[in-house]
Amino acid sequence: TIIGESVSRVLEFTGNDVRRINHVGDWGTQFGMLIEYLKVEFPDFSTNVPNITDLTQFYKNAKQRFDEDANFKEISRLAVVKLQSGDEECLGIWKILCDVSRLEFKKVYARLNITVEECGESFYNDKIPAVVQEFLDSGHLTVEEGGAKCVFVPKYKVPLMLQKSDGGYGYDSTDMTAIKYRMFEMGATRIVYITDFGQGDHFKMCFLAADKIGWVDPKVHRLEHIGFGTVMGMDGKRFKTRSGDTVRLVDLLDEAVGRMEASLKERISEGKANISLEEVHKTASALGYGAVKYFDLRRNPTTNYKFSYDEMLDTRGNTAIYLLYAHARLESICTKGKNNFQTDVEDLIKNKVQVVIGHPSERNLALHLQMFADVIEATLDDLFPYHICDYLYAVSNAASEFITNCKVLGGPEMESRLLLCRSTAVVMRQCFDLLGMDHVMRI
Numbered sequence: 001t002i003i004g005e006s007v008s009r010v011l012e013f014t015g016n017d018v019r020r021i022n023h024v025g026d027w028g029t030q031f032g033m034l035i036e037y038l039k040v041e042f043p044d045f046s047t048n049v050p051n052i053t054d055l056t057q058f059y060k061n062a063k064q065r066f067d068e069d070a071n072f073k074e075i076s077r078l079a080v081v082k083l084q085s086g087d088e089e090c091l092g093i094w095k096i097l098c099d100v101s102r103l104e105f106k107k108v109y110a111r112l113n114i115t116v117e118e119c120g121e122s123f124y125n126d127k128i129p130a131v132v133q134e135f136l137d138s139g140h141l142t143v144e145e146g147g148a149k150c151v152f153v154p155k156y157k158v159p160l161m162l163q164k165s166d167g168g169y170g171y172d173s174t175d176m177t178a179i180k181y182r183m184f185e186m187g188a189t190r191i192v193y194i195t196d197f198g199q200g201d202h203f204k205m206c207f208l209a210a211d212k213i214g215w216v217d218p219k220v221h222r223l224e225h226i227g228f229g230t231v232m233g234m235d236g237k238r239f240k241t242r243s244g245d246t247v248r249l250v251d252l253l254d255e256a257v258g259r260m261e262a263s264l265k266e267r268i269s270e271g272k273a274n275i276s277l278e279e280v281h282k283t284a285s286a287l288g289y290g291a292v293k294y295f296d297l298r299r300n301p302t303t304n305y306k307f308s309y310d311e312m313l314d315t316r317g318n319t320a321i322y323l324l325y326a327h328a329r330l331e332s333i334c335t336k337g338k339n340n341f342q343t344d345v346e347d348l349i350k351n352k353v354q355v356v357i358g359h360p361s362e363r364n365l366a367l368h369l370q371m372f373a374d375v376i377e378a379t380l381d382d383l384f385p386y387h388i389c390d391y392l393y394a395v396s397n398a399a400s401e402f403i404t405n406c407k408v409l410g411g412p413e414m415e416s417r418l419l420l421c422r423s424t425a426v427v428m429r430q431c432f433d434l435l436g437m438d439h440v441m442r443i
Helices: 001-011 029-041 057-067 069-082 088-112 121-137 173-185 197-212 249-269 275-296 321-341 343-350 359-369 371-383 386-404 412-433
Strands: 147-153 160-163 190-197 223-226
Touching: 001 190, 001 223, 001 275, 001 371, 001 412, 029 057, 029 088, 057 069, 057 412, 069 088, 088 249, 088 275, 121 147, 121 160, 121 173, 147 223, 147 321, 160 197, 173 190, 173 197, 190 197, 197 223, 249 275, 249 371, 275 321, 275 386, 321 343, 321 386, 321 412, 343 412, 359 386, 359 412, 371 386
Parallel strands: 190 223
Antiparallel strands: 147 160
16 A cells, blocks of 8 residues: 555656555455354344454454364355345445444554545456456357366466356456456556565466457556565564564554654753654654655565564664655754844745855755656656655765755855755655655654
């Protein structure tokens, strides 16, 4: 979601009409399992709606029953077929589960300032038969011995299964139908799928099948997959809590904000901060959430990486904290120019005062700012946000060198150099926005 938000912002910034489709898994085998588990655990669910806001635990309990009880597993499988066939009881339970999930999702999206349009697997259910029929009529469908309907594509021995032998549908059915809907109903010309890296072959097969049946016009359409790697703990294994549970994003966010609050309060007590105690939580949230996002975005998404709070929240190096401090420092210099030297950057801009480049550090910073458009062009090609992260870090380093080597306040070049500080801050703010990060003017 964090990668997708940044990709969407870059595409929108360059004039594209973007639909942020959240293709949630709201259909299929896991829902048959959850429906049956709800019926078993809460037989009076229709009159007494259970409190299942802890969906993680509810899912775990259902999965454990599913794995250990062969009879429950078979009943769950049949419940999927009933759900896909429109059974009223199954649809009623399914709706309860989706509504509870949606409420919890929205809390996280609100905290991360992310907007998505939910259009899950279930949306395509009634559109799948027509797609299966289209492949059948075109001669591209193979009916296997058990009755399963498959599509074979070049370079892959295993086919896409558009319909299971029991008449049910799976990921392949939904994803092929989604491609057709997006291309012909929504009119999408570039479709970007962002999922874990392990699904890369699945999407390559879907794209090949779409090309095989003639949906894809190479001059018009571009189908691509951005796969992301695994987040690992410092032990090199999948990131888990000490008890072995998956780490919840909300807990991770809380921890990042909590650590930043403690750090900011310590700086205030030492007289090293430019904010009041009342501003701590808002500032810590921007820093903490920004740190989590940037830690994800700053690398090639296809690589695995080790998660470390200490590294993520470091005030030095290629981190959100360093960058946000660098930005606040530039704005602090502009504020001092106005308060201490009666030189307001806004007035300089209105009066069209020119930036004059003299010192090598000024030249270096100015040339970095000029590279912004080139960086955006490069990002548009593969849509990897790390290009913007690398650029933002390079600009921050150039700004730090400039501030160290060039006297900004009180010297003969003050007006020009204040404008250079503001120009740098403006570019940094645009980069923060493209990465989905909130900036702060003071820390």
